[in-house]
Amino acid sequence: xxxxxxxxxxxxxxxxxxxxxxxxSDTVLPLAQKEAESYMKSNKSAxxxxxxxxxxxxxxxxxxxxxxxxxxxxxxxxxxxxxxxDAGKSFKETxxxxxxxxxxxxxxxxxxxLTREQLEGIFTGKxxxxxxxxxxxxxxxxxxxxxxxxxxxxxxxxxxxNKNYASSVLSMPATGSIIQSISQTKGAxxxxxxxxxxxxxxxxxxxxxxxxxxxxxxMATAKDRSYPIVRPLFYYYLTTVEKAIKxxxxxxxxxxxxxxxxxxxxxxxxx
Numbered sequence: 001x002x003x004x005x006x007x008x009x010x011x012x013x014x015x016x017x018x019x020x021x022x023x024x025s026d027t028v029l030p031l032a033q034k035e036a037e038s039y040m041k042s043n044k045s046a047x048x049x050x051x052x053x054x055x056x057x058x059x060x061x062x063x064x065x066x067x068x069x070x071x072x073x074x075x076x077x078x079x080x081x082x083x084x085x086d087a088g089k090s091f092k093e094t095x096x097x098x099x100x101x102x103x104x105x106x107x108x109x110x111x112x113x114l115t116r117e118q119l120e121g122i123f124t125g126k127x128x129x130x131x132x133x134x135x136x137x138x139x140x141x142x143x144x145x146x147x148x149x150x151x152x153x154x155x156x157x158x159x160x161x162n163k164n165y166a167s168s169v170l171s172m173p174a175t176g177s178i179i180q181s182i183s184q185t186k187g188a189x190x191x192x193x194x195x196x197x198x199x200x201x202x203x204x205x206x207x208x209x210x211x212x213x214x215x216x217x218x219m220a221t222a223k224d225r226s227y228p229i230v231r232p233l234f235y236y237y238l239t240t241v242e243k244a245i246k247x248x249x250x251x252x253x254x255x256x257x258x259x260x261x262x263x264x265x266x267x268x269x270x271x
Contacts (some may be wrong), residue, residue, distance in 0.1 A: 007255035022048060022068065022071055023057065023067040024030075024071035025073040026145075027195075028096075028234075029071065031264050032198075033050045034263075036048035039251045043247070052174065053148070055070075055088045055149060056147075058072060058236075060080075062084070062236055063087060068245050071135070071233075071234070072123050073151050073193075075238055092238075092239060093135055093236055096233055097261040099222075099231055100194040101217075101230075103189065103193065105201065107200070107201065109135060113205035113214040114133060114206060114207070115206075116159060116207065120160050120163060123169065140188075142168065143188060146171045180200075182200075194218070194265055195265030197265075203216065203217050206229065219267065253269070
């Protein structure tokens with residue numbers, strides 16, 4: 001009897017120590033980390049493990065059962081839906097916040113604004129020198145996220161009109177790597193989530209109406225959607241684990257959770 005009681009206690013202890021895993025988007029990463037930190041302070045028995053790697057990596061982990069929540073900065077793809085369906089797994093999608101995607105350059109760059117068409121030219125390789133867009137005679141060095149990144153997909157679809165990135169574009173494994181590279185390279189340009197913008201880089205004003213209006217990325221322009229590159233951020237999870245992870249998801253959607261969204265530099269669901 002005593003042995004059974006000890007065994008039962010061990011099983012209960014082991015179950016209570018099982019952590020819920022969040023994996024995926026580097027854009028969502030700092031937000032999810034802060035949300036998890038705050039949630040665990042109020043819920044001592046909760047254990048959340050948050051890692052990045054890209055939206056595609058997170059959704060792949062959801063398919064193979066190595067994460068409870070996939071963090072994504074883009075909509076789930078049809079091919080990914082089919083993989084889940086083939087595995088007999090149904091899922092749910094929850095929008096947790098919005099993000100403005102900022103175009104950033106080195107602070108020494110005199111260019112302060114670009115049109116969508118100019119951005120398309122730069123990232124597809126048609127525009128190679130800053131003098132072609134009003135800057136000095138300096139080669140443009142283009143940085144992008146890797147193809148597993150949801151930000152990579154979103155930028156290609158919404159800014160490049162689904163045109164391919166130039167083969168000369170330098171792919172980086174994380175947003176922090178883009179910030180660091182641009183801060184050290186005068187001719188560099190790249191894109192990052194608004195929460196990542198810091199003094200080491202300069203965010204450009206962008207026009208999606210052929211140069212009539214140039215809008216800077218900030219919380220106010222992201223909230224009123226006057227800034228043209230705003231996107232939703234998602235959690236994807238299987239219906240089989242919904243009951244277990246719902247308290248955390250509900251916390252992220254609560255007034256307290258949405259306050260954290262804005263504090264970190266993202267756009268809350270309700271303005």
